[in-house]
Amino acid sequence: MGLISAGTTIFDAGSVNAGGAMTFIKKITASSSGTVSFVHGSSSVVFDGTYKQYLFTFNNLHPSTNASDLLFQFSINGGSGYGVAMTSTYTQSQHYENGSNGALNYRGGTVSALGNSTGFQSLSTADGVGTDNDQCISGTLTVFNPASTTFVKHWMADCAHYSNDNGALRSLVSGYVNTTSAVNAIQFKFLSGDNSSNIDSGDICLYGIA
Helix, strand or coil, X not given: CCEEECCEEEEECCEECCCCCEEEEEEEECCCECCEEEECCCCCCCCCCCCXXXXXXXXXXXXXXXXXXXXXXXXXXXCCCCCCCEEEEEEEEEEECCCXXXXXXXXXXXXXXXXXXXXXXXXXXXCCECCCXXXXXXXXXXXXXXXXXXXXXXXEEEEEEEECCCEEEEEEEEEEECCCCCCCEEEEXXXXXXXXXXXXXXXXXXXXXX
């Protein structure tokens, strides 16, 4: 039996209708990887005007360094550099295994809520992702019409992670890439403080939505 809303089938027999056909493009599995990048035209990656929306899914990304933050940035030059100005807003909810510190917070700071900044955008700030065997981050990032040369490029992310101090945290992050140039690459990485942290395991998948 399918899920139907306003006469439209949303979910039926394992298939999802996301408002248009969803096409799997690329899966990258991390293994002690410093960065994971999706560059249009490289290694079968499509990230251009072929689709109006692109969906990235993160599955159990596990860092090499404790209290690591998952970040991302875009490129307009095919991955030669990652540092396009972005503006964003960041809300995070939290609750801990011992029943304490339940809260809903707006997160500011240099990597959380960007103000026309060319830095990397955080997806797991505050209590970072832990390195215990069962700690990781999972979630989604949607990018809208990255090939537009008229408008800025909007994006939004919904992520959940298990923190280094045993907290369940959910991050809702959204913003725009402040350029009318086409965006054609994206890079993900972990950072622990000012130090790099490998993506020890997990995968990131890319889908196009017509």
